[in-house]
Amino acid sequence: MLFQEPALLPWRTLRENVELHNNLSRTNTSTTEVDGVIDAVGLTDHQDKYPHQLSGGMKMRASLARALITDSDLFLFDEPLSAIDELTRESLQELLSSLHHIRNLTCVFVTHNIAEAVYLSDRVLILTPVMNETTQLSHQIPVKIERPRNADHRFQPEFLDTCLEVHRALKEKVS
Numbered sequence: 001m002l003f004q005e006p007a008l009l010p011w012r013t014l015r016e017n018v019e020l021h022n023n024l025s026r027t028n029t030s031t032t033e034v035d036g037v038i039d040a041v042g043l044t045d046h047q048d049k050y051p052h053q054l055s056g057g058m059k060m061r062a063s064l065a066r067a068l069i070t071d072s073d074l075f076l077f078d079e080p081l082s083a084i085d086e087l088t089r090e091s092l093q094e095l096l097s098s099l100h101h102i103r104n105l106t107c108v109f110v111t112h113n114i115a116e117a118v119y120l121s122d123r124v125l126i127l128t129p130v131m132n133e134t135t136q137l138s139h140q141i142p143v144k145i146e147r148p149r150n151a152d153h154r155f156q157p158e159f160l161d162t163c164l165e166v167h168r169a170l171k172e173k174v175s
Contacts (some may be wrong), residue, residue, distance in 0.1 A: 002078065006056075014048070018047075038077075039166045040068070046058060079111055082113075101148040141165055141166055
């Protein structure tokens with residue numbers, strides 16, 4: 001699970017936070033795997049820093065690295081990229097997309113960003129509130145863009161058409 005706010009332990013370095021899974025699950029993730037995931041999120045030069053020495057976006061990337069180091073087949077993401085600058089966000093979206101393809105991950109990804117939802121998903125689910133603070137599924141929009149995806153897919157007509165379809169579905173629920 002990756003939350004909106006990074007949940008890093010302040011007394012541990014970035015690297016030690018990523019390695020936390022080893023301590024909690026009594027597994028032994030190799031140094032090479034830890035190095036690889038830290039490098040994949042672009043934090044190799046910051047692995048010896050403590051959370052208070054990192055920007056908000058770096059903290060989120062460290063939390064992402066910690067989640068990705070596990071062997072889980074199911075990931076739950078609650079807007080983990082919302083505090084990250086646009087170019088880094090796109091880079092991390094590409095990383096998540098490639099991991100989905102390579103590791104055959106199942107991800108539930110909550111986002112308010114239409115392009116992000118379309119880029120990362122095989123289908124976009126739109127939930128709308130109903131009485132008593134519950135939600136219901138109002139739309140399920142398939143994303144028919146080939147995998148693996150890369151940055152060029154964001155400019156293809158199928159991508160833009162799907163973004164427009166999601167946008168219209170959202171506007172319909174607001175109106």
